[in-house]
Amino acid sequence: MSDALLTLEGVHTHIGRYHILQGVDLVVPRGGFTILLGRNGAGKTTTLRTIMGLWRASQGTIRFAGADVTARPTPDIASAGIAYVPENMSIFSGLTVRENLVLAARAGPLQAGKLERIFSLFPALERFYGLAAGALSGGQKQMLSIARALIEPRDLILIDEPTKGLAPAIVTNMIRAFREVKKAGATVLLVEQNFMAARMLGDTVAVMDDGRIVHHGAMAELAADHALQHRLLGLHLDTHQ
Amino acid sequence: MTDAAAPGKEEVRVGAAPIDWIPIVLTATVALAALPLVGSFSTWVTLTVAGLAMGMMIFIMASGLTLVFGLMDVINFGHGVFISVGAYVSLLVLWPLSGWVNSPSVALNVGVFLLCILLSMAATGLFGWAFERVIVRPVYGQHLKQILVTMGGLIVVEQLIHVFWGPSPITIALPESFRGAIALGPGMVAERYRLIAVAVGLVVLIAMLVILNRTRIGLLVRAGVENPEMVEALGYHIRRLFVGVFVAGSALAGLGGVLWGFYQQTLTAGMGLQVLVLIFIVVIIGGLGSIGGCFIGSLLVALVANYTAFLEPKIALVSNIGLMLIVLLWRPRGLYPVAGH
Numbered sequence: 001m002s003d004a005l006l007t008l009e010g011v012h013t014h015i016g017r018y019h020i021l022q023g024v025d026l027v028v029p030r031g032g033f034t035i036l037l038g039r040n041g042a043g044k045t046t047t048l049r050t051i052m053g054l055w056r057a058s059q060g061t062i063r064f065a066g067a068d069v070t071a072r073p074t075p076d077i078a079s080a081g082i083a084y085v086p087e088n089m090s091i092f093s094g095l096t097v098r099e100n101l102v103l104a105a106r107a108g109p110l111q112a113g114k115l116e117r118i119f120s121l122f123p124a125l126e127r128f129y130g131l132a133a134g135a136l137s138g139g140q141k142q143m144l145s146i147a148r149a150l151i152e153p154r155d156l157i158l159i160d161e162p163t164k165g166l167a168p169a170i171v172t173n174m175i176r177a178f179r180e181v182k183k184a185g186a187t188v189l190l191v192e193q194n195f196m197a198a199r200m201l202g203d204t205v206a207v208m209d210d211g212r213i214v215h216h217g218a219m220a221e222l223a224a225d226h227a228l229q230h231r232l233l234g235l236h237l238d239t240h241q
Numbered sequence: 242m243t244d245a246a247a248p249g250k251e252e253v254r255v256g257a258a259p260i261d262w263i264p265i266v267l268t269a270t271v272a273l274a275a276l277p278l279v280g281s282f283s284t285w286v287t288l289t290v291a292g293l294a295m296g297m298m299i300f301i302m303a304s305g306l307t308l309v310f311g312l313m314d315v316i317n318f319g320h321g322v323f324i325s326v327g328a329y330v331s332l333l334v335l336w337p338l339s340g341w342v343n344s345p346s347v348a349l350n351v352g353v354f355l356l357c358i359l360l361s362m363a364a365t366g367l368f369g370w371a372f373e374r375v376i377v378r379p380v381y382g383q384h385l386k387q388i389l390v391t392m393g394g395l396i397v398v399e400q401l402i403h404v405f406w407g408p409s410p411i412t413i414a415l416p417e418s419f420r421g422a423i424a425l426g427p428g429m430v431a432e433r434y435r436l437i438a439v440a441v442g443l444v445v446l447i448a449m450l451v452i453l454n455r456t457r458i459g460l461l462v463r464a465g466v467e468n469p470e471m472v473e474a475l476g477y478h479i480r481r482l483f484v485g486v487f488v489a490g491s492a493l494a495g496l497g498g499v500l501w502g503f504y505q506q507t508l509t510a511g512m513g514l515q516v517l518v519l520i521f522i523v524v525i526i527g528g529l530g531s532i533g534g535c536f537i538g539s540l541l542v543a544l545v546a547n548y549t550a551f552l553e554p555k556i557a558l559v560s561n562i563g564l565m566l567i568v569l570l571w572r573p574r575g576l577y578p579v580a581g582h
Binding site: 078 | 457460461463464467468470471472473474475476477478479579580
């Protein structure tokens with residue numbers, strides 16, 4: 001695929017004696033949202049962590065923007081242009097919101113323009129700019145975690161279950177923010193269990209099961225095909241809104 | 242390019258990271274509670290100043306270790322040897338410049354003291370860099386091996402000190418103008434050197450707070466102590482940061498060694514190992530990776546040690562173990578727990 005930004009070919013990952021990823025083949029096209037779906041334990045989080053180099057691929061190749069990043073250290077992968085928003089948010093709770101953003105802005109000091117964009121997406125962060133991040137609510141922490149990934153231009157953003165455990169109103173705000181990000185032309189690989197959000201945001205979709213990609217195609221196709229949904233996920237997207 | 246200003250003040254709860262005052266009040270309460278037990282106000286002042294001086298020196302020695310613990314989860318039993326090396330390296334200044342030590346000139350006394358500090362910090366910083374590279378790096382993530390290997394490194398270096406400086410204890414003299422005591426009031430005196438140690442400790446504390454809170458490196462260290470993996474995911478090489486912290490921590494231990502050596506006025510190769518027990522107690526009491534906790538923990542440990550040594554010498558040896566037990570029963574993750582530890 002000529003417009004592929006990220007490609008995984010036959011990627012295996014072992015964690016201790018467990019063989020988690022068992023030959024993942026995945027293509028993330030440039031621009032738009034690719035949604036990674038699958039049951040719990042299918043290997044979605046492991047896939048993101050392996051892309052970031054936080055867990056090492058024991059076999060296979062990961063290519064980003066044409067370069068082999070399989071064996072590169074995590075900081076080098078991040079510097080190459082991949083941002084990561086982990087499932088547990090991993091904000092620095094002892095640092096203020098500002099300090100969290102300062103660290104994420106690797107290119108230099110925070111610029112007003114960048115901050116304004118972040119605050120327009122997540123107004124709560126403006127209100128609590130000087131507050132210790134540990135004192136934020138769960139939704140605000142998630143916003144901060146995503147804001148860290150957006151403060152600098154990145155070629156690819158990996159986001160792991162951003163709506164997990166959040167109140168419906170906050171999920172709605174989050175989806176609105178992601179739509180703005182999408183409009184700006186970002187490429188996002190999004191792990192999401194909230195199928196409504198997945199359907200609203202996704203351009204392409206990959207479904208994982210037992211450490212492998214078992215389906216890859218357009219989100220609209222999966223959303224329209226109830227039989228396929230049932231076969232791949234054991235449910236219908238319409239019933240999980 | 243400048244840092245964007247914070248939003249309007251009315252919208253921001255500035256400095257909102259709340260200070261936990263309880264451990265600070267506890268330390269002050271311990272000091273005040275000792276007053277009626279000691280009985281004499283002047284004796285209490287002397288004990289308190291001694292405790293503060295000892296606490297500052299322990300803080301200087303322990304601060305590097307707590308960051309190393311916090312940042313890379315490395316248990317470095319070899320930290321004590323940097324204290325010994327720092328103290329012994331000061332001999333390279335004190336012996337050739339003994340005239341400066343015994344001179345009545347304050348300038349020469351301060352000069353020789355600063356030269357001792359600078360040379361010891363440079364030497365222990367360099368030594369720390371080599372220690373991390375040769376001894377610590379191969380055992381990242383393996384706690385048992387870390388304990389064995391760093392303890393082994395400590396023993397080897399202690400023996401090397403015996404080889405270079407001999408096995409006998411070496412006595413050193415304080416610079417002339419650092420000797421004696423000054424009157425703080427009627428019947429109250431404080432040794433000059435203890436006050437100097439307090440001043441040096443405060444300078445180190447302020448410098449560390451400024452670096453940790455006002456610089457990007459400091460932010461990275463604080464973030465790394467909390468979540469090193471996420472720091473790497475943001476694009477920073479935590480290993481390089483760790484080497485820097487290890488070197489700085491070693492240099493601070495060297496500084497502590499110089500201060501401790503002058504305090505004891507006797508140098509032995511095992512002096513670092515002896516004080517290492519106190520340092521570990523401080524690091525655990527304070528909360529792994531917490532500089533503020535390390536500072537308060539140091540003062541608490543030193544004050545309790547001084548008061549109990551005066552009131553009930555028999556229990557002085559176990560007083561700090563008892564203190565650690567009480568603190569951990571109250572706050573199992575230390576006085577100032579760091580997220581992620």
